[in-house]
Amino acid sequence: MTQENSTLIITEAETYFAVPISRPDFGSSGKTGSWRTERPIINEEKCTKCLYCWLYCPEDTILRRQDDMVYVDYDYCKGCGICAAVCPVNAIEMVPEVKTGEN
Amino acid sequence: MIKTLTGNYAVAEAAKLARIKVTSAYPITPQTTIVEKLSEMIEKGELEAKMIRVESEHSALAATLGAAAAGSRSFTATASHGLLYMHEVLWWTASARIPVVMAVAARAIGAPWNIHVEHSDIVDQRDTGWIIGIAQENQEVLDMTIQAFRISEDPRVYLPVIVGLDGFILTHTVAPVNVPDQKDIDNWLPPRMQPYVITPESKIAMGNMTSDDDYYMMRYSIQVGQEAAKKVIEEVDQSYGKAFGRYYGGLVECYKCDDADYVMVLMGSWAGDAKEAIKILREKGINAGIARIRFIRPWPAEILREKLYNKKGVLVFDRSISFGNTGQLFTELSSTLYGMTNIRGVIAGLGGVDVLPEDFANEMIDFVNKVEENGKVYDPIKWLFPMKYRNVKVEEVAS
């Protein structure tokens, strides 16, 4: 078992092992869509597909369809309103979040 | 082959044999010649590693941890105030379960400045989760450092290891040391193992918040690793003994302690002087021995209990003190032995004050007399003052 070059073996511990490691995943702080007090509504007719809202959204919750039309991921959108503020054609409106009866 | 090496150079040789890939250290007396020797080895091409010349000890351990988390075997060294400065990073490293080895040149802590040997800096790290070993002489320093890599990278353990060596007494004193061949070490020391790496492939984030419940279980897990280390340290020592001819006794070296009536308990280089004292005592008819603690963490409770439970008396020598209570070895040992034997703790050698074999012998004689006179002795703190101050009256403290 020689090691002329440095080899590295990553192997699980053989005793009870709990260590603070994580991997990137959705919802590390829950479904943050529940934080909203208002939600962005995109007017697809006004939208020019400039992608500014997609660029500036802090949460990565404005997504692009194949034709680059944008839509919102309401599970995680926090309702900050940056998308509405940067839209050059005012195609996004922030409307109060209203309980629709579903969770 | 036999080389004449100081303790610090023995550490450097061991790190080289272990094929470390990254090292990062900040100079502090009495560790400086470790860093100097490693720099020299790297620049001469004898050691294929990167040296990061950091601007503080806190950064030294952080850089070592970073390199280890990225998957490279890494190493650092420090002492005294440097060790205290990086204290928070010690906790972070152990809790991250990333194997790393660090040499600590045991040195007194200020104020005032004192560069001579004391164990305070090392015992101050007991709670951090690191495995902590302390050597008696330069040969053991080299052997323990090499073993430390295998202990820390064992999948039953996955905890960082401190190798302690007494400042100046070992770090700067030359002794003949049998240095194993590189290819023999390559055969004995496995390739680096660790539980995870932080790379774009693994996508792992380490250290973000966790629920209190999960945090508790992580703490439990560290303790499990420490408990497992008791067995691993013994196995590694035996395996090294078979391969290189030197076995030290695992967690505790029992020097004439099996047939002894009275046993000294201590750790570090002054055990050599204590061993001389055993000769003196046995000539005087006192059946004395030594249980030399090689690893203070994990605390070898079972072995100490097994070796000492039926002795007539146990005399602990602490080269440090927890102000407001007493010596740390005494506190831990008396808790382990909980009343099984007569026990006394002596505070000696603070700040590098010399303790001669005669001093060890006289302390034991005094202890033996006390036991034979009183029958039941529990003496948590007895001061062995420096020669100049031996007539100072010990302050009576309200009990």
Next chain:
Amino acid sequence: MPVRLSDFPRVRYGMPGNAACPGCPETMGLRYVKMALGDNVVLVIPAGCSSVIQGYTPKSGINFPILNIVFASAASAASGMQAAFESQGKDTTVIVWAGDGGTGDIGFQAMSGAAERNDNIIYICADNEAYMNTGIQRSSLTPYGAWTTTTWTGKKEHKKNIPMIMIAHDVPYVATATVGYPQDFIDKLRKAAKIKGFKYIHLLAPDPVGWKFDPSLTAKLGQLAVQTGLFPLYEYENGKLTVSVFSRLYRKPEKRVPIIEYIKVQGRYAQLMKDPEKIKGLEEEIERQWKWIDVLEKSSNPSNAASQIIKENK
């Protein structure tokens, strides 16, 4: 080199569901790092908002592998990681993502050390101008006159000019950027990744909670900071200082947006607003800053000139 937004692949650059406040500039910035540099990146994050933004194990709310590290040691841990990757023959980019506290205060020593050693890392300071994670206490990068919980009547000292200090360190690359101009930030990140040595990027990150403005204005304020001339965008590379495209118009005082437009939106400047003397002081500071940039641009040794400026700016 300009890239069309629609050319960016349709992938998730951030990680939704993280613990950041709505309108957080740090999550914006991290998306831009991903857009600029892709997957072969490891982050080192000291204590700060970004530590908490990751959320709870076993999930992480930031889309990168991360070494979370103690407050004072981000740069050194990054140096260590980079040395390890290099010795393994990997070209993974190691990036420090630190706040203003972890850069200018407690992390300053480690950063200065890494800069002096010219370690091959990118150091990004996400500057939200206070210790936001612990509840808006002042840092050395809090600007003059700003309210924080430890400067109730406004900060008396001026903002420590870290980019200038890094120019004085004479590292291979220093740049300033804001989340208001992502294209500029992405270009600078891509350029930095190609350079070997210590690269420093100072990212202004307007913070809705700490600066007290509506969360929808984060991007706009990032732009206003540049348009008022308060936060010049520039690059220092190969011993030469260049003002960035988005800042060039605002060299001329008459072209700048009045500073009052920037201040009046932020609740932390409410005290400052009442004092026209102080507002004038701010305008003078903007002018002084641009004079320094003139000096550095024309100087044959901007690094020395920067040291001189820092010394004189008491």
